[in-house]
Amino acid sequence: MSQDWRKVAPGGTVTEPGSAVTVETGTWRSSRPVVDYDHCVHCMICWVFCPDDCFQTENGKLVGVDYFHCKGCGICAVECPKKCISMQEDVLA
């Protein structure tokens, strides 16, 4: 998007589909979910509940968390039936 006010999209409309992936919401986070893979049963409840689609999977297995988008809401930690997600203090690098 141009920097001149005449050039921005009227009404603040967004015309590029899926552009939210470029917006880093990870900076909002004060604590981060950390998965204990030794106890994870790969039920994907966390994947279903995460409002920001942060759980990364491969071949039906949970493999990671996308901290670029994870805003630290803690929903996943509450919903995990095995209680294997812990919210840990997020220290700015």
Place this chain on the structure above:
Amino acid sequence: MTLKASERRRARSATGRAVAINGATLVAHAMRQIHPDVVACYPITPQTIITETFSEFVANGLVQTEFVAVESEHAAMSVCIGSAAAGARTQTATSGPGLALMWELLWVASGSRLPIVMHLCTRALSAPLNILCDHSDVMGARDTGWPILFSEDGQEAYDNAIQAVRVAEHPDVLLPVISTQDGFTITHGIERAEILDDASVRSFVGEYSPHRPLLDVEHPTTYGAWDYHDFYFEHKRQQADAMEKALGVIEAVGQEFGKLSGRSYGLVQPYRLDDAEFAVVVLGSAAGTLRSVVDDLRSRGVKAGMLRVRVLRPFPTKAVAEALAGVKVAAVLDRALAFGAPGGPLFEDVCVALTTNGVGPRLVNYVYGLGGRDTLPAQFLQAFEDIRRIAKGASAQPVVRYLGLRES
């Protein structure tokens, strides 16, 4: 714009059908002829006639509009926003507290650049409870980013309703527009008016081609996205620009409408102002009474005149300054109170218009007609007498005065 007599005759014979009718029903007819895709509104006095009449047109199959009977005005404006974003030509109508309930959404509609048309039948705001006319409601919407047209009578309410569509949808504007008529005086007052034929109105408003509609799946668009300190300011500046451009568009659309109907109104309507020393500035239906007051004064040799402001937003600063440039003292009439402000809303706009254009009749402000108080010739005569005394050296204080108020 002035039409030649021959043009006026041609326009009339091609389209004119004279009827005795009230302003609200006239606007319902305008809506039927415009044939919007979606109308969402909630009945509220004195606008109820519009909702009732238009929904009857829908029920009787005279118009194929999707009529949404909503549960409140907040819902009405929300439906309008969704519908307009989807790409539908969309209208609503309301009055007083109904407009107040829409307030949050008025900003969403204008900020999203959705060309909705609202027919506003002006009404006082509670408390104490009052359903009659003043302009408190519309003044609350004055700075929400909607161009605002005022009509003097039912005929003009009808004419403005049709023109509002073209103004809103113009690519340089893309803003929602409010077209007002004074509650009861115009909405319920039966007068002679001319209704254009349906085909002429349909072709005047034309096919609607929406800007980036949600339903255009080939060009996906998000409305109402997050807009922070990074770009919000730029979007607001763009809205201000669209508002500035609306002035020229209102004039051009008005001229084109004049060719069709024989009636065109301009941004302001000066009456006997050319050599006037004393003038009154007014919005809406009181202009009719004022014309007769001016005629009366003229017949007694007083150089009186009137300026009716038809377009409140964008405010026609230059046109107002030019019209009043030669006047000695002017009284600005406000049918709304701006509590604690230096003057009423129209008064302040006129002050700025004159100051920034370097012309300056002395100005005083009169509040009149609140809550439906009758606006009688004697009140306006009193205003003229006052400003004539001011011209002879009487004090212009207090600046804000009241007409037709019980005071001893």
